[in-house]
Amino acid sequence: MKKIAVIGLGLMGGSMVKALKKKGKYKLVGFDISFDTLSLAQKDGFIDEIWNGKDKLDSDITVVALSPSKTIDFINEKINLLKKGSILTDICGVKESICAFAEKQAEKYDINYVGGHPMAGRELSGFSNSVENLFINRSYILTKTDKTNENALEELSEMAYGLGCSDITVTTPKKHDEMIAYTSQLPHILAGAYVKSPASDEHKGFSAGSYHDVSRVASVDENLWSELFLLNKENLLIEIDILLKNITEYKGALISEDKQRILNAVKEGRLLKERDIIKNGEEKPHNFG
């Protein structure tokens, strides 16, 4: 039975051990700065072993489920403890900077690194909010460069399906960061910007689904997300500028009171969204309630 070590049992790492344990295909090792979390995870049967962070780690796959800065710290400090020829991956929401660093370090220690990013999450954090169904029908992104070991890519794809993911997206770190600026980082900035209107405080009784949807991800961990935003600054600025320009077109149309111009702006959005639904199907909201 292959052994997977998960480093950091927060929302993501915790959900991973829960999902993989249920699958029953892997032996699971956990590591966390909180010994209470590790004890709880072991007591509840989500991990088979606790790693002490000092001895050699004999896992076949090591998943670092930490923030970007802590992922880099972990690789710097502990990569020498990983098994030669084993697989190392991370789950950071930015990939160019992390992959460049991790790939170089991994090469030195004869480790097969592949960058990863499961497109799953919720607006909560910590092991206590982790759930085994977090990855069901989600996409798992794996990065590929000219140094990527094909077998490692395959093993991680299998792990991703084991988590419950329905799609594996293999892409370059660069393309990942360009796309994620749009699909994930921009909506997080929007949610935060949106709730800052003074009207937000009085929305009760005047709001429905669309208020909920736009504002939902405002409640994210500022330490993690400010790191992610800065590490993807160039791509994010491009998407912010596109959005500002597009919103400003509605503003200009309103000021001009040009009904046809507003109608065209709304129609263009409708056609794009309809084409998207036809092409990709309607993504159902994920409700862990």
Place this chain on the structure above:
Amino acid sequence: MKKIAVIGLGLMGGSMVKALKKKGKYKLVGFDISFDTLSLAQKDGFIDEIWNGKDKLDSDITVVALSPSKTIDFINEKINLLKKGSILTDICGVKESICAFAEKQAEKYDINYVGGHPMAGRELSGFSNSVENLFINRSYILTKTDKTNENALEELSEMAYGLGCSDITVTTPKKHDEMIAYTSQLPHILAGAYVKSPASDEHKGFSAGSYHDVSRVASVDENLWSELFLLNKENLLIEIDILLKNITEYKGALISEDKQRILNAVKEGRLLKERDIIKNGEEKPHNFG
């Protein structure tokens, strides 16, 4: 048994007759430009009678479930056919302009007008997409002015509870329009602006809940929504400017590479959203799937 006439059996009017029919408290009359829709609604037992639009209408409550311009046309052309002393309401997403007009006309014909706006909907339209549970646990806004008849307000509150709504918000047309610019119109503009990024076309495999949430309401009827936006131009421009300013703060923080400034921007959003959840509870996504 009180008689309610619903004018226009589209998504909203159709859902209304379905919900009210199930409640069993009212006799229902339907009117629509499509005779096929009327026949279907009667055959399926959602309405008891079809109104021909020419004879006197003997309903106790008449709900105009049309777009703003068609609501005004209906009132202009048919208010003389309504029963003296009966109640007239509409469901338009803007209220100042509609209420001012409707109240004046209603007064002339001895009709009790109250503006209404159920905070319910879906990104689809027409009778075929109408559902009896559209209003469950939703808020129903009723407007009150110095001319509003208290008994009419009460009758309509009762009807709203009959639809399945959990809250009645009584407010002025002015306050309604200010709030709705923020809670509903702005998210619709955002959704349309968001899907216009070139990255949108490639999102599959890179997206999850937050992409879905922000883009969902892009697929709205441009005829209806361009009308609504123009009729609430002043309030909407205020909210657009606040949002542009708030997004621009994130942009400035990114350009300056000031980590503390980004962290503060994200943190402020998180605290506002958390305070909102504590104050108002978490609104669950509505899934009619």
